[in-house]
Amino acid sequence: MKASVTKGLGQGFTVEEVELAAPAGHEVRVEVRASGLCHSDLSVATFIGGEFPVVLGHEVAGVVTGTGPEVTQVKVGDHVVGSLIQHCGACVNCLGGRTHICLRPEATLRSPGQPPRITWNGAPVAQGMALGGFAQEALVHENQLAVVPDEMPWAQAALIGCGVLTGAGAVLNSADVRQGESVVVIGAGGVGLNAVSGARLAGAGTIIVTDIEDAKLERARAFGATHVVNSRTTDPVEAVHDITGTGADHVFDFVGVRPVTAQGMRMLGKGGGLYLIGVGSNDAGVDVSSLVALSGSQKVQGVYMGSSNLKRDIPFYAAMYLQGRMNLDDLVSREIRLDGIDAGYEALKDGSTARVVITDFS
Ligand SMILES: NC(=O)c1ccc[n+]([C@@H]2O[C@H](COP(=O)([O-])OP(=O)(O)OC[C@H]3O[C@@H](n4cnc5c(N)ncnc54)[C@H](O)[C@@H]3O)[C@@H](O)[C@H]2O)c1
Ligand SMILES: [Zn+2]
Ligand SMILES: [Zn+2]
Known part of the structure; x- marks a missing residue:
């Protein structure tokens, strides 16, 4: 599949052919339909840094196309929105509903012994914020996904995952x-x-x-x-x-x-x-x-992340939008292709642009 790979600090975003593993355990394979350009990904790519090469992109909406054997919360065909809030669902904070301060967020990741979720020419590629949405497909733990109604438009749905949850x-x-x-x-x-x-x-x-x-x-x-x-x-x-x-x-x-x-x-x-x-x-x-x-x-x-509980709040904001009580349409200033991320971030410097969203992954 195609993914936009960031190879190092200040090296921007380049489309490459990468491999995505089959879903294991609680993992869900998502065909990405929209991926928003949040400022935090640009910060990671320009001054914060982290593991490279990496597939960034953490405002993701798409369709479930496959599920690991332990998945119970979503099914093939569901429209889902991803969130970078990794939570185990079993620690005291999660049990109290405060999943944004989960004590074992790494429970949503593969263990060091397992093969990586993304590889490029056989070598591991990091998955930005455990989502990696700047790609045709993403492999995500089910705890990081919320189901939204099929009538939610893709670009607006994707923005709920970070910008809306946070703000x-x-x-x-x-x-x-x-x-x-x-x-x-x-x-x-x-x-x-x-x-x-x-x-x-x-x-x-x-x-x-x-x-x-x-x-x-x-x-x-x-x-x-x-x-x-x-x-x-x-x-x-x-x-x-x-x-x-x-x-x-x-x-x-x-x-x-x-x-x-x-x-x-x-x-x-x-x-x-x-x-x-x-x-x-x-x-x-x-x-x-x-x-x-x-x-x-x-x-x-x-x-x-707005102290959010993604399983409660993502469907709530989708409902607010569908009832006409929350403006998401005017956040979507421009829709771009997967190979236009660098230009998309440039466009955000212009005051007339609120959010840029990738909706063409061809
Ligand atoms: N805490 C979290 O969990 C979390 C989650 C998501 C994003 N963020 C962060 O939130 C921030 C905002 O993200 P965004 O995508 O909206 O960025 P953005 O670039 O779209 O918005 C920043 C806005 O601040 C304005 N601005 C710049 N300097 C200013 C000043 N001196 N006074 C007033 N306004 C000024 C800009 O004109 C722009 O409108 C980023 O730093 C991002 O990394 C934090
Ligand atoms: Zn963000
Ligand atoms: Zn937890």
Whole structure:
């Protein structure tokens, strides 16, 4: 089968003929119909690094074409969405429903003694985030797949797997935003826009979005932002305090560069929470003054995948979309071929592009 292989840091994405193993145990073979270009894959390919060569791609939707002998949760023909949340299903955190902090995520992988899932010219190829969606087919543990209704369009379905789970989940699960509360979304990209959608579902009273591109801010308004601030031209901290009067209840940082995250901290009102989602560089983070945080009873929380439970949340967001209560259509700015990933990531630099999705794997 064809897969887009990343051979090393900064080496981009090249289509190669690779081999996919037959499904064993709880593995499911998926014919990929759509695969979104999330910024995190570009970060892995450009500065975070990891195992190479690798097939990246972790926003995947497709059809089940084969199942291992122990698979019980999906069947051939099912339309499924993948998620990078690896969970064993049996540890105390999984049993408590908090699968995003599973204590044995490696239980979803092959053991070192087994042959690799993907090989290229006989040599092993790593599978990005245990999904490897930049390919015609993927071999995925059933715990990483959720079934969605057949009427879900492929590109929109794929985006649920990361951008939607992360953005909307940060608001609905991690922060548990309540009706009437104020929300700030820093960075209206493919993930941040879903935080805006999540804030609408939660009934937030004020939804302020900051970005440095007017086109992104206009789109954020269409998703439900009540106020937008261009932080290139307006001090976003002052703007948030002017709009809310008291400081924000919840600030979500989808950018992750130190000066921006520090601004997020200063936007908080009493009892407010800052949620760290974006990683813009390896030194992303924030200094917290104990005196300021304790006197305002403020908190800072790292958010992994929107604290999502994929088996519950992926079908939920699909239902919200099919009922017309969640905008996924305007996230899909462009559909590309498997060999167009480098150009697709270039296109994301243009403010008019929200998400680019591979839908042609020929
Ligand atoms: N924590 C997690 O589990 C998780 C999951 C998925 C993605 N992520 C991360 O979330 C981040 C966002 O991903 P994305 O795909 O939406 O990226 P993106 O590039 O589409 O969006 C980033 C947005 O931030 C804006 N921006 C840049 N600098 C800014 C500034 N100084 N102030 C305000 N806005 C600014 C950009 O214009 C853009 O609209 C990435 O860092 C990604 O790696 C984290
Ligand atoms: Zn992602
Ligand atoms: Zn577990």
